[in-house]
Amino acid sequence: MLAIIQLGLGAQSITLAEQGAMPDTTGLYRDREDSLSATVLSATRSGSYLPRGKDIRAEVITAAGLCKMACCNLAESFENSASVTVGYSDAITGARQIRLLGQNGIYTQMLDENRPVMRGLSAPFGLNYVPGQWLESIQIAKGVTSVINGVESMTGQINMEHRKPTDEKPLYIQASVMNDTKTDLNVISSLQLDEMEKWSTVILGHVSGNFEAMDMNADGFMDDPRQLQLNLSNRWLYFDPDGMQVRFGVRAIQDRRTGGQMAADGWRSDILNRSLGAYAKVGVPLNEDNTRNAAAVLDYTLQDMDSDFGPRVYDARQHSAFINLLYQDQSRESHHFTLGLSAMYDLYDETFQGTGSRTPLLDAGAFGEYTFRAEDKLSVITGLRADLFTAAGATMPRISPRLTVRWMPNEAIVLRANGGRGLRFSTPLTDNLGVLSTGKLLTGELTSHPLEDAWTFGGNATWYIGGHSDHYLSLDVFHTGFSEQMLVDYTDDNRICFYTLSSLDGGRSTTDNLQLDYSITPVRGLTLTLTGRLTDARQTLTYQGGSDIKPMTSLYKGVFNAQYATRLQKWIFDFTASVNGPCKMWAFMDYDRSPVYPLLYAQITKRFKGFDIYAGGENLTGFTQKNPIIGADNPYAAGFDASCIWGPLMGVRLYAGVRMTIWKME
Amino acid sequence: MKKSLIIVLAIAQVVFVTSMHCDKCALKIQDNVAFEKGVKDLSCDVESKKVTVTFDTAKTDTIKLAKAIEKLGYSAKVVEYKEIKKK
Numbered sequence: 210m211l212a213i214i215q216l217g218l219g220a221q222s223i224t225l226a227e228q229g230a231m232p233d234t235t236g237l238y239r240d241r242e243d244s245l246s247a248t249v250l251s252a253t254r255s256g257s258y259l260p261r262g263k264d265i266r267a268e269v270i271t272a273a274g275l276c277k278m279a280c281c282n283l284a285e286s287f288e289n290s291a292s293v294t295v296g297y298s299d300a301i302t303g304a305r306q307i308r309l310l311g312q313n314g315i316y317t318q319m320l321d322e323n324r325p326v327m328r329g330l331s332a333p334f335g336l337n338y339v340p341g342q343w344l345e346s347i348q349i350a351k352g353v354t355s356v357i358n359g360v361e362s363m364t365g366q367i368n369m370e371h372r373k374p375t376d377e378k379p380l381y382i383q384a385s386v387m388n389d390t391k392t393d394l395n396v397i398s399s400l401q402l403d404e405m406e407k408w409s410t411v412i413l414g415h416v417s418g419n420f421e422a423m424d425m426n427a428d429g430f431m432d433d434p435r436q437l438q439l440n441l442s443n444r445w446l447y448f449d450p451d452g453m454q455v456r457f458g459v460r461a462i463q464d465r466r467t468g469g470q471m472a473a474d475g476w477r478s479d480i481l482n483r484s485l486g487a488y489a490k491v492g493v494p495l496n497e498d499n500t501r502n503a504a505a506v507l508d509y510t511l512q513d514m515d516s517d518f519g520p521r522v523y524d525a526r527q528h529s530a531f532i533n534l535l536y537q538d539q540s541r542e543s544h545h546f547t548l549g550l551s552a553m554y555d556l557y558d559e560t561f562q563g564t565g566s567r568t569p570l571l572d573a574g575a576f577g578e579y580t581f582r583a584e585d586k587l588s589v590i591t592g593l594r595a596d597l598f599t600a601a602g603a604t605m606p607r608i609s610p611r612l613t614v615r616w617m618p619n620e621a622i623v624l625r626a627n628g629g630r631g632l633r634f635s636t637p638l639t640d641n642l643g644v645l646s647t648g649k650l651l652t653g654e655l656t657s658h659p660l661e662d663a664w665t666f667g668g669n670a671t672w673y674i675g676g677h678s679d680h681y682l683s684l685d686v687f688h689t690g691f692s693e694q695m696l697v698d699y700t701d702d703n704r705i706c707f708y709t710l711s712s713l714d715g716g717r718s719t720t721d722n723l724q725l726d727y728s729i730t731p732v733r734g735l736t737l738t739l740t741g742r743l744t745d746a747r748q749t750l751t752y753q754g755g756s757d758i759k760p761m762t763s764l765y766k767g768v769f770n771a772q773y774a775t776r777l778q779k780w781i782f783d784f785t786a787s788v789n790g791p792c793k794m795w796a797f798m799d800y801d802r803s804p805v806y807p808l809l810y811a812q813i814t815k816r817f818k819g820f821d822i823y824a825g826g827e828n829l830t831g832f833t834q835k836n837p838i839i840g841a842d843n844p845y846a847a848g849f850d851a852s853c854i855w856g857p858l859m860g861v862r863l864y865a866g867v868r869m870t871i872w873k874m875e
Numbered sequence: 876m877k878k879s880l881i882i883v884l885a886i887a888q889v890v891f892v893t894s895m896h897c898d899k900c901a902l903k904i905q906d907n908v909a910f911e912k913g914v915k916d917l918s919c920d921v922e923s924k925k926v927t928v929t930f931d932t933a934k935t936d937t938i939k940l941a942k943a944i945e946k947l948g949y950s951a952k953v954v955e956y957k958e959i960k961k962k
Contacts, residue, residue: 818910
């Protein structure tokens with residue numbers, strides 16, 4: 210058995226190796242009886258796919274998929290996906306946010322190799338701080354997933370797999386530049402330090418900047434902030450052939466961005482984000498064939514943010530610690546168990562407009578997960594967590610059950626269903642950082658931290674036509690319903706109100722999603738994918754004129770992607786077109802709905818031995834949101850609002866880049 | 876006396892059984908052997924550990940191709956060879 214221990218990974222957790230995205234048999238994962246075995250190389254170049262063997266509906270964006278576009282950072286890596294919609298938080302800071310199943314990205318659990326990340330203060334800019342070139346793959350899982358990493362995932366999980374210490378690439382360099390002066394440089398080195406390859410490490414470095422501010426729409430404001438980001442990470446792996454393994458790493462980020470008016474003495478936003486983090490994972494086998502094992506996962510992050518938005522000042526610091534202790538028993542073929550204890554502690558020190566506050570939030574819990582497998586045909590995973598949530602001296606016990614069923618009646622059909630509960634503490638300001646880019650009065654429960662509570666149920670049917678993994682038709686249906694949620698209501702020109710769903714009599718907050726995916730490889734080298742999503746999002750809001758259609762949520766999205774690679778993949782052509790459906794606007798705005806708009810992306814890559822060059826364009830139709838900043842002529846007035854964003858802020862952008870790889874030789 | 880040398884120009888296909896064991900190995904072979912002179916086509920099958928190379932016999936041969944794979948850290952043994960097209 211090559212792989213020994215599964216570090217903190219539940220049966221439903223989405224690991225790279227299980228996905229078959231790029232299995233690394235030198236490493237840490239369990240045997241891959243459910244992976245896409247017998248993979249021929251053409252499959253490894255596929256940009257994204259739906260793996261047949263996963264218990265939960267998951268979409269994998271591979272390293273090849275991350276090279277289809279500029280994909281400078283994680284936020285820009287989902288343009289091929291209809292599942293995930295990415296938008297700007299506001300027209301000032303350049304911060305991006307995602308939506309999955311029609312809900313804000315705060316309800317999607319972000320994982321870094323199965324450790325929870327991008328929480329609280331790290332969330333608003335978190336997507337911008339994961340360089341796309343650091344990643345080996347991204348897995349997007351819809352619905353509620355394993356209870357092993359907590360129950361903060363309400364609409365899904367996005368797991369990032371970084372380049373590995375075991376990669377036989379002593380040096381990888383990528384550099385790119387855009388016509389608006391946005392520049393990226395990534396340097397990555399994976400080193401195996403001894404003959405037995407017990408010790409290996411990967412060093413990941415990133416520098417990016419936006420050096421020249423542009424104002425293409427002539428509203429007096431920078432379209433994208435001037436910015437400089439430094440990002441460094443070092444990850445280690447110790448792998449003992451007897452089974453024990455240790456992974457640990459550190460990471461540091463500094464990002465400074467200046468947005469606002471072009472005029473030197475105008476309204477400005479200055480944001481300095483700094484972060485330090487460290488983690489360790491230890492796995493120990495408890496029997497000879499390692500079917501019983503124990504694992505510990507430890508993680509600490511310090512996030513510091515100093516920001517001002519014109520006259521508004523928001524300074525905050527978050528200490529975040531996570532511990533997870535697991536025992537796994539997979540000694541019986543059909544019956545697997547995982548038991549564990551975990552705790553998540555966050556301490557926020559915030560100063561907003563001169564008023565300071567200190568908020569400790571704790572989630573301590575015990576969990577168990579049982580998996581029944583009948584060969585490849587059927588799997589049933591039941592998970593249960595008991596948590597004590599503590600905030601402001603109050604302790605709230607909660608039970609969270611989750612269930613996943615996967616049935617494969619034959620090689621061509623996979624049917625899945627899952628459902629369960631998700632819980633998370635709301636952090637109103639950091640969850641809605643865009644409200645700071647307004648002149649409005651913020652009122653209501655801005656400083657409270659209610660425990661948001663949602664249930665998600667859904668199903669998926671995938672038909673692998675002719676049994677081929679690269680020719681499929683897939684249908685997803687998901688429903689999310691909140692029983693408690695922090696609501697943000699743009700009441701009028703001058704005010705934004707925060708209140709909880711439970712404070713409304715008969716209030717509701719739900720989303721229903723339907724998605725269809727079709728992928729085909731009609732001839733060798735050509736892959737065509739077509740996906741479409743419909744979203745019906747409803748939310749009771751006091752000041753929206755009686756309608757319960759959730760504002761700023763697009764009703765549909767369609768994506769068409771074509772990739773053609775020549776026989777030896779020396780030339781690769783990528784084309785992506787999407788149509789983005791309308792959103793209902795806030796009642797105070799002077800139009801009811803945003804228009805339907807298209808987006809086009811294209812890229813050509815020429816590959817040589819050891820290096821690639823590529824050039825492409827983003828938003829080739831040049832469509833942008835008109836007048837994205839309300840009251841741009843008077844940013845110090847209460848009516849100023851740069852947070853009502855539904856479309857692209859940047860027009861056509863052209864870019865070119867180079868990727869260089871030095872492979873380890875004998 | 877002037878000697879005449881007859882070279883048979885052909886497109887040939889060779890199958891190597893290698894020591895690759897995962898998709899990353901396959902990708903490493905693909906990214907390097909594809910750029911060897913004379914290589915026309917290449918496919919890797921991780922499960923059977925086979926690398927199939929189609930090449931121009933006037934520009935390279937099985938020994939050079941085997942060396943190109945071995946240089947990457949994998950063994951390479953020819954298990955099948957056939958000419959698929961005369962030039």
